[in-house]
Amino acid sequence: MTDQAPADPAATDEELLHQPVGYWTGLAHRAVTRHLRDAMARFDVAQPQYWVLNGVGGGAGAPTREEVVGGLTPLADGPHEIGRVVDQLLHRGWLQVDAEGRLHLTEAGESARVHVRRLVTEVRAEVHEGIGDDEYIAALKVLRRMIANVEGAAPEAAGRP
Numbered sequence: 001m002t003d004q005a006p007a008d009p010a011a012t013d014e015e016l017l018h019q020p021v022g023y024w025t026g027l028a029h030r031a032v033t034r035h036l037r038d039a040m041a042r043f044d045v046a047q048p049q050y051w052v053l054n055g056v057g058g059g060a061g062a063p064t065r066e067e068v069v070g071g072l073t074p075l076a077d078g079p080h081e082i083g084r085v086v087d088q089l090l091h092r093g094w095l096q097v098d099a100e101g102r103l104h105l106t107e108a109g110e111s112a113r114v115h116v117r118r119l120v121t122e123v124r125a126e127v128h129e130g131i132g133d134d135e136y137i138a139a140l141k142v143l144r145r146m147i148a149n150v151e152g153a154a155p156e157a158a159g160r161p
Helices: 019-039 047-057 065-075 081-092 106-125 133-151
Strands: 096-097 103-105
Touching: 019 047, 019 106, 047 065, 047 081, 047 103, 047 106, 065 081, 065 106, 103 106
Parallel strands: none
Antiparallel strands: 096 103
16 A cells, blocks of 8 residues: 555556545546536526426325425535425426425426436436446446445445445
């Protein structure tokens, strides 16, 4: 085991072995998220709005506001963001609430969800350009293992190979 080198975006392949993974995962997260959010902004949609559209329209049953907020808050930038997004989408006419308090996509909401899903698929293809499926799977397995290492649970213990 050797010392970790300072973060260097120009590191050679040999030097990458000693680079801090936090630097690279953070850089990748910011770059990919920024690229996706910029693409969505051209259609006046924010990423959390897309999460809510999928959360309401993608499941078997119509969720309540509390179910949507509870399920998506771990992804959000704060504890109140998803509730605000639900309000935005209700105001925009992309969501409606039934008599039992369950959320449903309107026709306009479903149209937006389908449109943004297509956009997200295109962005994903851009991000994955030149990366084979095996490479992608291997990278995610390595990251999953690193997460398990620092959280104290091996992937096998969590029921994942």
